[in-house]
Amino acid sequence: MKSMYERCCDVMPQVANRATKLGIIDSDGCYLYTEDGRKVLDFASGVAVNNLGNKNPEIVEAIKKQLDTMIHVGHNVVYNESYVELAEKLVELTGGDTKVYFSNSGAEVNDGAMKLAKYVTKRPAIIAFRNSFHGRTIGSLSITGSSSSYRKNYEPLMPAVYWADYANCHNCPFGKIKGKCSMECIKQFDSIFAKLIAPECVAAIIVEPVQGEGGYIVPPKEFLEGLRDICDKNGIMLIFDEVQTGIGRTGHLYAYQTAGVKPDILTSAKALGGGIPLGAIIAKKEIMDKWPAGAHGGTFGGNPLACAAGLKTLEIIERDDLLENCRIQGEYFKNKLLELQKKYPKYIGDVRGIGLMVAMELIDENGDPNPEITATIKQKALDKNLLLLICGSDHNVVRFIAPLIVSQSEIDEAMDIIEEIFNDFA
Numbered sequence: 001m002k003s004m005y006e007r008c009c010d011v012m013p014q015v016a017n018r019a020t021k022l023g024i025i026d027s028d029g030c031y032l033y034t035e036d037g038r039k040v041l042d043f044a045s046g047v048a049v050n051n052l053g054n055k056n057p058e059i060v061e062a063i064k065k066q067l068d069t070m071i072h073v074g075h076n077v078v079y080n081e082s083y084v085e086l087a088e089k090l091v092e093l094t095g096g097d098t099k100v101y102f103s104n105s106g107a108e109v110n111d112g113a114m115k116l117a118k119y120v121t122k123r124p125a126i127i128a129f130r131n132s133f134h135g136r137t138i139g140s141l142s143i144t145g146s147s148s149s150y151r152k153n154y155e156p157l158m159p160a161v162y163w164a165d166y167a168n169c170h171n172c173p174f175g176k177i178k179g180k181c182s183m184e185c186i187k188q189f190d191s192i193f194a195k196l197i198a199p200e201c202v203a204a205i206i207v208e209p210v211q212g213e214g215g216y217i218v219p220p221k222e223f224l225e226g227l228r229d230i231c232d233k234n235g236i237m238l239i240f241d242e243v244q245t246g247i248g249r250t251g252h253l254y255a256y257q258t259a260g261v262k263p264d265i266l267t268s269a270k271a272l273g274g275g276i277p278l279g280a281i282i283a284k285k286e287i288m289d290k291w292p293a294g295a296h297g298g299t300f301g302g303n304p305l306a307c308a309a310g311l312k313t314l315e316i317i318e319r320d321d322l323l324e325n326c327r328i329q330g331e332y333f334k335n336k337l338l339e340l341q342k343k344y345p346k347y348i349g350d351v352r353g354i355g356l357m358v359a360m361e362l363i364d365e366n367g368d369p370n371p372e373i374t375a376t377i378k379q380k381a382l383d384k385n386l387l388l389l390i391c392g393s394d395h396n397v398v399r400f401i402a403p404l405i406v407s408q409s410e411i412d413e414a415m416d417i418i419e420e421i422f423n424d425f426a
């Protein structure tokens with residue numbers, strides 16, 4: 001009998017670059033069950049979607065309950081309780097001075113956020129960062145700078161996009177050493193504004209508060225503070241793309257709370273809908289109030305099932321103190337990886353992360369990115385039933401996206417597998 005992967009090849013294009021050939025028939029907590037009888041420890045979480053683990057029974061129940069009343073009603077047409085309640089909850093959790101607009105995906109909310117910034121400022125330009133990932137629609141792809149393969153043959157993309165370098169202190173794009181720099185990542189804006197685009201023509205700076213696909217790069221707080229300052233001085237909207245960092249992943253509901261720097265506009269998706277497609281643009285009230293009826297829209301935004309699942313997700317995160325678990329387990333995980341790095345410094349160039357966004361960067365004998373060994377580690381881990389993903393624009397970072405419910409023993413299980421792989425190399 002053909003596997004799901006083989007059947008898929010018969011009827012679907014290869015375009016959606018899949019990380020494995022696993023066919024999943026059931027799931028539970030931190031584990032996936034495959035069609036060929038394997039039980040796999042899932043540290044991919046559907047790419048940072050299943051933050052409460054797989055098939056959380058309370059989310060399943062919340063969806064079933066919502067299903068008894070309606071499936072879809074359409075937010076361009078009517079209102080429904082879960083939709084309004086989730087927006088109220090998100091406003092409460094983001095300081096009470098915001099409003100929420102629902103869409104379906106990360107790319108869609110990033111497109112919407114740029115439209116909002118352009119609409120309100122009446123300015124054309126957007127500044128994005130190299131090595132960023134914001135999605136695959138023409139709009140969000142235009143501000144994605146992590147791989148030319150995403151953009152190949154799709155040019156011309158959205159015009160008036162300008163690029164800045166991200167604060168990557170481990171591999172500083174300005175050649176500086178961490179702690180011994182003059183924040184060139186902020187100073188670069190003087191040159192961008194003088195030579196490329198006048199600040200009064202810039203609608204927004206869009207940034208991931210922790211770069212995800214770009215390599216799980218945690219910038220210093222001063223970088224985000226510096227961006228906030230630049231935006232304040234020049235009437236530019238600061239957009240945080242929290243599609244991957246949101247819903248508890250960094251140890252606070254949103255990474256802006258971890259960093260202590262508030263954006264004007266925040267985008268959220270992935271884990272927001274508890275596994276059902278849902279995205280939200282969350283922006284300051286005074287900005288949202290300048291976006292009139294008809295200036296943006298969409299059929300499926302804020303689907304009742306997604307909102308019910310989202311509400312239950314937020315309720316469980318709060319009730320079970322999962323942000324605290326995220327911080328504790330994330331620290332434990334990172335320390336374990338740091339111990340491993342001490343043992344294998346010639347392979348592991350860096351260990352980094354915040355909350356349960358944890359990663360290790362793999363290098364070769366010259367200290368350069370080592371995508372080959374990274375791919376080998378991912379494959380060997382999968383052979384031993386640990387599902388991991390790779391990131392980094394040089395494809396040399398293994399990222400660990402454990403759900404926020406992860407226990408120490410599940411991290412130990414993963415670490416045993418990783419250690420075995422390194423022992424084999426040695």
Ligand SMILES: Cc1ncc(COP(=O)(O)O)c(C=O)c1O
Binds near residue numbers: 106107134136242243
């Ligand atoms: C930071 C970030 N923004 C946007 C996206 C795009 O989200 P979606 O795939 O839901 O369009 C992703 C997806 O990985 C992401 O990590």
